[in-house]
Amino acid sequence: MTASAIEANAVTAALGADAPALPHAPAQPSARRLLGLYLLLGFSAGLPFYMFNAVLTLRLARHGVDIVIIGFFAWIALLPTFKFAWAPFIERYDIPGFSRFWGRRRGWIMLSQLGIFFSMVAMALTSSDESLPLTALFAILLAFWTTTLEVAADGWRIELAPGQAAQAPIVAANLWGYRSAMVAAGSGAILVAAWADWTIAYLVIAVAAFAPFPLLAAMRPEREGAGGRALALASGIGTSLLILLTAALITAAAGWALLSAAAGIGLSATTNVTPVVLAMALLPFAALALALPRINRLPSGTAATLPSFAAPYVELFWRYSYAVLAMLAFVxxxxxxxxxxxxxxxxxxxxxxxxxxxxxxxxxxxxxSASMAGVALGGFLSTRLSLGWTLAIGAVTAAVGNWIYVWLWHADPSAAVLYTSVAVDQFGNGFAGTVFVVYLSMLVSPTNAGAQYALLSGFAFLLPRLLAGASGSMQTQIGYDGFFLLSGALSFAAIFLLPVIARVKGRTPA
Structure with a gap:
């Protein structure tokens, strides 16, 4: 039995799905329970996201940290961009203790939730931000374990529901959970900080983010004869603590080396990093352009003979050939x-x-409310219209959501101005995010779903997050109004690639 079949059967058993598990094909939970599953998984992954992103930037701003340094902290969000680097590892290896009893994917999810909890507790205990390197270390660890949780769930989703019509409602449910959690975390943390302080705020969200762990631990085992639950839980937690400690030490050492190198070349808050960032953003495109001629000439099926790390990506590039460059530019x-x-x-x-x-x-x-409306409309239209039309509508709504902040900057401060701006922004964000996930899901091969989706979804945010790190530098040069005019225009520019994207058809192996 394949790993995906075992895991799908485990879902069926855990959720009590009506259909029996098949020995060689992924078992399908009922549609209702599948939507509930991904609502929960989306909620689990969404809670920590704002805590190393938007909430952290606000926390730093309230502590008087320079806007350029705050921009540098946005580079922490680059970590999910490179999730393809460890996605094959997640799909291939088990977590001792957890995976033996609950299966590989649930094992990784449980490890990730422990990592999320302890990283957020550490951020709570260093909430004064007196040591910015420590703040950055724990935020990076939080981003890593949040991303690992997402990787384990994404491949599962695509395996269980191939096809645009099947994906759209699951994506919508997943994003409902994800965005509900992001908003709950962001709003909840900020309101708690207003009432108490940032330490209490991060502790509250840490406890909330850990809530799904006991639910997963109470689920049925992956298969009969998996052993005792208590022993699996104890050994899994013990192993997980060792993994978390090792990851923290490696990250701290890498961070120290990186900061030393930055200081050595004179990088500081006064450095204009935008040109360097743009040059770095072009490197992946240049490397892929150089590799494509060789990949394009490979015989059909060659990717299957390559090492497991490289095979999913070579297969993707071979299937779309040179059109993959236009696709990556679009995303x-x-x-x-x-x-x-x-x-x-x-x-x-x-x-x-x-x-x-x-x-x-x-x-x-x-x-x-605005984000959920956008997600719902995006999911609905994805089942009724072609992806080309829904992607075009999403680009427009996303651009308007950026441009609304130009109005906010020039308007007199009032609750109505703030709430209207946020509503327009979040509606466009929810709509564009939903149709975008459906589009990426249609590009991957079902046999390499997790790794290929990790690559595409990670690459989609490489250039944006590189530029986000330079956002503080850009703001000091063109102001807030110029910054949001530019960001909206960049989103709108994706429309001009749609005629090319709509005609792209992947090759079929012989």
Whole structure:
């Protein structure tokens, strides 16, 4: 039995799906339970996201950290961009203790939740931000374990529901959970910080993020004869603590080396990093352009004979050939505005004098309702219209969501201005995000779903997150209004690649 079949059968057993598990094909939970599963998984992954991103930038701004340094912290969000580097490892190896009893994917999810919990507790205990390197270390660890959780869930989703019509409602449910959690975390943390302090805020979200762990631990084993639950839980936690400690030490050593190198070349808050960032962003395109002629000439099926790490990616590049360059350019532009807006929107609100309570409400009820409306409409239209049309609508709504902040910057501060701006932004973000996930899901091969989706979704945010790290530098040169005009224009520019993207058809192996 294949690993995917075993895991799918485990889902069926755990959720009590109606259909019996087949020995050589992924078993399908009922549609209702599959939607519930991905609502929960989306919620689990979404809670920590704002805590190393938007909430952290607001926290740093309230502590008086320079806007350029705050921009540098946006580079932490680059980590999910490179999730393809460890996605094959997640799909191939088990977590001792956890995986033996609950299966490989649930094992990785449980390890990730432990990592998320302890990283957020560490961020709570260093919430004064007196040592920015320590703040960065724990934020990086939080980003790593959050991303690992997403990788384990994404491949499962694509295996269980191939096809656009099947993907759209699951993607919508997943994003409902994800965005609900992001908004709940952002709004909840900010409101708690307004009432108490940042330490309490991070501890509250850490406990909430850990809530799914006991639910997973209470699920049925992957298969009969898996052994005792208590022993599996104890050995899994013990192994996980060793893994978490090792990851923290490696990250600390790598961070120290990187900071030393940056100091050695004179990188500081006064350095204009934008040209360097743009040059770095072009490197992956150049490397792939050089490799494509050789990959294109490979005989059909060659990718299957390559090492497991390389095979999924070579198969993707071989299947789409030179068109993959246009695809990657399109996905790099499509979410540009959303990423750049997330980086500087909270410092913008802080600069305009909005209170933590007002920001908390905007990040809460306003953002949640608008985002869910966008997700729902995006999921609905993805089942009714061609992807070309839904992607075009998403690009427009995302651009308008950026440009609305130009109005906010020039308008007199008021709750109505803030809430209207956030509603427009989050509706466009929710709509564009939904159709974008459906589009990426249609590009991957079912046999390499997890790794290929990790590559595409990670690459989609490489250029935006590289530029996000330079957002503070850009803001000092063109102001907040110029920054949000530019970010919206970059999202809108993806429309001009749609005629090319719509005609791309992958090769079929002989």
């Amino acid at each position: 790099s532009l499509y979410r540009m505005g959303d990423v750049l807006t997330l980086t500087l929107s909270h410092p913008l609100w802080n600069a305009k004098g909005y209170t933590l309570h007002q920001i908390g409400v905007a990040d809460g009820a306003v953002a949640l």
